[in-house]
Amino acid sequence: MAHLTPLRRRGLTVVVAVAMIVLGGGLIANARDGGASSNGTAGSVPLAVEAPAQGAVGPTRHVGPQGRVGQFVVHCDYSHSGPNDPIVHFGHAGRSHLHDFYGSDVIDESSTPEIMLAGGTTCDKVVDKAGYWHPALYDRGELVTPRSIAAYYRAAPGVDPAEVQTMPTGLAMIAGDQTATTPQAGEATGWACGSRTRISDDPPTDCSPGSPLHLQLTFKDCWDGRNTDSPDHQSHVAYSVDGACPSTHPVHIPQLMVSINFPVSGPDHQLTLASGNIYSAHGDFLNAWEPAGLQREIDQCIKRDVVCDLASNREEEPLFSG
Amino acid sequence: MTTTSFGSRRLTGVAMSAALLLGVASGCSSDEKSTTDAGKATTSTAAAEGAVLRVPEDHRSIQAAVDAAKPGDMVLVGEGVYKEAVDVTTEDITIRGVDRNKVILDGEFELENGIRVLDTEGVVVENMTARNYVSNGFYWTGSDRYRGSYLTAYRNGDYGIYAFNSYHGQLDHSYGSGSPDAGFYIGECYECDAVIDTVVSEYNGLGYSGTNSGGELYIINSIFRHNRAGVVPNSGSYELCYPGRSNVIVGNLVYDNNMTDGPGIDVSLLAQGNGILLAGSINNRVERNRVYDHARTGIAAVPFPEEDASDTPPPADELKRSCKETRNDEIPDEPVGTVLWNATGNRFVGNVVEGSGTADLASATIALSEGDVSTAELDNCFSDNTFTTSAPTGLEDLAPCDGTGTGGDFTAGALDLMVLIAQQPDKPPKDSYKSTPVPDDQENMPNATTAPHPRFEGPKKPDVDAIGVPDKPA
Numbered sequence: 001m002a003h004l005t006p007l008r009r010r011g012l013t014v015v016v017a018v019a020m021i022v023l024g025g026g027l028i029a030n031a032r033d034g035g036a037s038s039n040g041t042a043g044s045v046p047l048a049v050e051a052p053a054q055g056a057v058g059p060t061r062h063v064g065p066q067g068r069v070g071q072f073v074v075h076c077d078y079s080h081s082g083p084n085d086p087i088v089h090f091g092h093a094g095r096s097h098l099h100d101f102y103g104s105d106v107i108d109e110s111s112t113p114e115i116m117l118a119g120g121t122t123c124d125k126v127v128d129k130a131g132y133w134h135p136a137l138y139d140r141g142e143l144v145t146p147r148s149i150a151a152y153y154r155a156a157p158g159v160d161p162a163e164v165q166t167m168p169t170g171l172a173m174i175a176g177d178q179t180a181t182t183p184q185a186g187e188a189t190g191w192a193c194g195s196r197t198r199i200s201d202d203p204p205t206d207c208s209p210g211s212p213l214h215l216q217l218t219f220k221d222c223w224d225g226r227n228t229d230s231p232d233h234q235s236h237v238a239y240s241v242d243g244a245c246p247s248t249h250p251v252h253i254p255q256l257m258v259s260i261n262f263p264v265s266g267p268d269h270q271l272t273l274a275s276g277n278i279y280s281a282h283g284d285f286l287n288a289w290e291p292a293g294l295q296r297e298i299d300q301c302i303k304r305d306v307v308c309d310l311a312s313n314r315e316e317e318p319l320f321s322g
Numbered sequence: 323m324t325t326t327s328f329g330s331r332r333l334t335g336v337a338m339s340a341a342l343l344l345g346v347a348s349g350c351s352s353d354e355k356s357t358t359d360a361g362k363a364t365t366s367t368a369a370a371e372g373a374v375l376r377v378p379e380d381h382r383s384i385q386a387a388v389d390a391a392k393p394g395d396m397v398l399v400g401e402g403v404y405k406e407a408v409d410v411t412t413e414d415i416t417i418r419g420v421d422r423n424k425v426i427l428d429g430e431f432e433l434e435n436g437i438r439v440l441d442t443e444g445v446v447v448e449n450m451t452a453r454n455y456v457s458n459g460f461y462w463t464g465s466d467r468y469r470g471s472y473l474t475a476y477r478n479g480d481y482g483i484y485a486f487n488s489y490h491g492q493l494d495h496s497y498g499s500g501s502p503d504a505g506f507y508i509g510e511c512y513e514c515d516a517v518i519d520t521v522v523s524e525y526n527g528l529g530y531s532g533t534n535s536g537g538e539l540y541i542i543n544s545i546f547r548h549n550r551a552g553v554v555p556n557s558g559s560y561e562l563c564y565p566g567r568s569n570v571i572v573g574n575l576v577y578d579n580n581m582t583d584g585p586g587i588d589v590s591l592l593a594q595g596n597g598i599l600l601a602g603s604i605n606n607r608v609e610r611n612r613v614y615d616h617a618r619t620g621i622a623a624v625p626f627p628e629e630d631a632s633d634t635p636p637p638a639d640e641l642k643r644s645c646k647e648t649r650n651d652e653i654p655d656e657p658v659g660t661v662l663w664n665a666t667g668n669r670f671v672g673n674v675v676e677g678s679g680t681a682d683l684a685s686a687t688i689a690l691s692e693g694d695v696s697t698a699e700l701d702n703c704f705s706d707n708t709f710t711t712s713a714p715t716g717l718e719d720l721a722p723c724d725g726t727g728t729g730g731d732f733t734a735g736a737l738d739l740m741v742l743i744a745q746q747p748d749k750p751p752k753d754s755y756k757s758t759p760v761p762d763d764q765e766n767m768p769n770a771t772t773a774p775h776p777r778f779e780g781p782k783k784p785d786v787d788a789i790g791v792p793d794k795p796a
Contacts, residue, residue, distance in 0.1 A: 065559055067562045126433075195560060307487060308438070
């Protein structure tokens with residue numbers, strides 16, 4: 001029989017252990033840097049600022065091998081960059097820090113879901129014309145061109161998959177806090193090598209070329225059922241706690257986790273983001289899926305608890321590179 | 323529904339008669355089954371042979387017919403090109419084309435899957451073609467008692483014919499080509515209870531791939547050629563149910579898997595130029611295959627190195643646990659680093675191997691540190707093979723399947739895996755699958771329009787001892 005026992009918990013020790021930074025400090029700020037009143041995405045924006053979300057400060061995340069819960073996965077190539085943000089600075093070209101965009105290939109400062117739905121996409125699921133973006137990454141001041149994202153759609157841990165509803169067209173969400181200067185509370189954002197699911201506040205310095213640096217963003221999974229956006233771009237959605245949504249945000253929507261692939265490996269980097277230091281990591285999502293296509297994937301994959309896609313089929317798997 | 327047309331009612335009667343005949347002929351007992359589910363009880367007889375829903379006569383689209391079908395029904399698809407992505411969630415139905423080469427699902431490089439079966443038992447798909455899908459041609463996920471027969475899948479962006487987390491399945495008389503991942507794939511199942519029989523797989527990244535699958539999984543009587551690598555069962559903790567184990571690979575013709583200018587995902591580049599490559603898969607039987615003309619090895623057991631692994635290999639006493647038992651096991655909190663999934667406990671017997679650039683037969687690992695498993699400890703064995711070269715040299719003497727080895731030097735002539743890993747070909751363009759060869763017409767199933775469509779109860783266990791070494795093609 002196989003000599004398996006000697007292999008237990010023995011790996012090639014070519015990878016230096018990641019120093020996990022203790023999470024703490026840095027409350028998420030609700031206020032964004034202006035421009036909120038000019039939001040032009042579909043759906044109604046309340047006139048008054050609602051009470052902050054009642055949910056957790058960060059998400060409960062899925063960790064470990066894929067396949068324990070139903071999911072579908074979209075893989076989108078990097079599309080383009082621009083100093084634009086159709087959620088926070090709608091209609092104001094050049095007002096934002098530099099963003100890298102994926103998904104909708106027409107997205108700019110004035111994009112509405114209608115415009116995005118009429119355009120193309122860099123995603124392999126062509127019905128996904130949503131916009132995904134994050135502040136551009138710099139290494140010693142040099143712009144890093146990212147490769148792609150994998151977007152995982154699942155019921156959040158503990159949530160009954162049958163309860164998950166579709167996302168409304170035009171739903172705007174932001175994960176993470178662009179104003180943070182210290183590690184953010186919770187795990188809405190974090191860095192990892194390859195498809196590793198344990199994340200850290202600081203980018204690992206031991207990623208290999210075959211398993212390079214990734215930024216992971218986990219978005220809120222509870223919706224207020226009325227507003228596709230809010231003045232602070234946060235209050236209309238919340239994180240679930242132990243599988244339950246707060247009463248103010250009673251609608252379960254898929255937990256969207258976006259993993260961004262950067263061509264960065266090894267030590268000797270000085271990484272910053274267009275939004276500031278590395279702790280200001282955040283990302284944005286503007287839903288412009290073709291509604292029937294999104295509904296179909298949610299019904300077939302999440303509600304039925306079926307693994308429809310694996311990111312490893314979509315070239316997210318780490319690969320030994322010698 | 324209005325779709326229950328006169329035509330389909332009439333056919334129902336014919337089909338029912340055929341079902342009775344088949345039931346007698348095969349001893350099939352499905353129509354004798356009782357069920358406590360009232361809805362199913364009303365169709366328990368129909369579950370053997372139900373109505374026939376014709377496309378486009380009764381329903382304009384395959385999806386519409388599938389949605390209208392009830393357990394036991396057959397959707398019979400007429401000649402034509404169908405630009406559809408069909409989801410199936412009705413159990414015990416058959417979806418059949420009247421002509422394998424003229425019933426074509428076409429994704430036009432926009433749609434994802436030709437036919438996708440989701441968490442649904444007993445779905446049979448046969449005698450049709452799926453091409454130009456972004457993901458897969460034919461796909462069962464979480465769906466037991468699956469069968470795909472007389473299927474052609476080409477130019478699909480992930481897999482040709484694909485079963486994931488599905489049990490009691492059979493893929494036969496089918497063809498898969500032009501996929502960057504694999505032409506055929508059965509993954510995440512133990513014990514799978516599945517058979518791949520009489521298929522042809524070519525111009526793919528991998529001819530066959532299966533991650534973390536095995537147990538009563540047979541790959542027999544098939545042809546794997548012109549892929550980047552031929553038959554590659556593998557393991558890794560990036561998906562559940564690790565490691566891959568206990569596959570039976572017998573009587574296949576595996577040759578010229580050296581493709582360099584076609585599609586291929588990263589792992590296929592790593593596996594390039596090998597015939598049967600057990601990449602971290604364990605306790606397999608590889609017997610009486612004819613394997614020839616490979617740039618690297620004909621048949622080899624090698625480790626699969628997984629960076630940033632989620633977990634380490636389970637101990638031997640946990641290998642009998644099913645996927646369902648292990649899927650919610652806790653994983654280590656701390657990073658485990660790079661894990662070497664060694665290919666151990668494999669038997670290679672009676673194969674005929676020739677024309678390999680590096681070695682006809684090989685067993686290898688990477689021992690970097692004191693105490694790491696050595697090639698001598700892999701417990702792979704080799705007997706009665708016809709071959710010229712091996713790595714290490716004299717492998718059948720060093721590691722015979724019967725008796726003890728000579729105790730010789732496992733380092734003499736051993737594979738230098740680090741060198742091989744470093745010599746990967748360039749990654750092909752993502753869209754290279756879109757221009758792979760269009761296959762010739764493939765064999766039709768007999769009597770497609772009249773053959774019965776009994777409930778599929780699962781694969782019959784093949785008599786592998788009766789399978790000999792296949793001849794070379796003329």
